[in-house]
Amino acid sequence: MQAKFPSESLTTLTDVVLPGETNPLNNLFGGELLARMDRAASISARRHSRRVCVTASVNNVVFTRAIPLGSVVTVESKVSRTFNTSMEIFIDVWIEDRESGIKNKANEAIYTFVAVDETGRPVPVPPIEPQTELEKQRYDAALRRKQLSLVLAGKMKPNEATELKALFVE
Numbered sequence: 001m002q003a004k005f006p007s008e009s010l011t012t013l014t015d016v017v018l019p020g021e022t023n024p025l026n027n028l029f030g031g032e033l034l035a036r037m038d039r040a041a042s043i044s045a046r047r048h049s050r051r052v053c054v055t056a057s058v059n060n061v062v063f064t065r066a067i068p069l070g071s072v073v074t075v076e077s078k079v080s081r082t083f084n085t086s087m088e089i090f091i092d093v094w095i096e097d098r099e100s101g102i103k104n105k106a107n108e109a110i111y112t113f114v115a116v117d118e119t120g121r122p123v124p125v126p127p128i129e130p131q132t133e134l135e136k137q138r139y140d141a142a143l144r145r146k147q148l149s150l151v152l153a154g155k156m157k158p159n160e161a162t163e164l165k166a167l168f169v170e
Contacts, residue, residue, distance in 0.1 A: 063107055065095070
């Protein structure tokens, strides 16, 4: 399979926060933001693999800044690394200042998707070739995250986690 660039999977969803999507403090519900991120990540995974993709895990979510009612929210996602049948998707969430139009980062998340065939069985996905410095950083860090996840799940022995060992052993 021919490698693809992360930019080929870039997905941007922009919307406004409406009253029915907010909590009693008039900020976007966390679950609503998770759903928006899942939709964007799903599109990125499909663009990369050209297959139906399912959410395998929500690996990390950082709620840094509240998103107030009426805010314009932009969710950007793209594939940060691929493995055999899975893809790590990195998601950045931006809110636009109402007066200046300047975008500030509000949240970020990392999801894992698996490409499947018509029977729901996992299928291989194309490799990815990062281009920018940020894409390279996220690509490298994805292997450490995967190894940590496998160690914590008991699917990999700690001494086999080469990327994690490199962090602690000189």
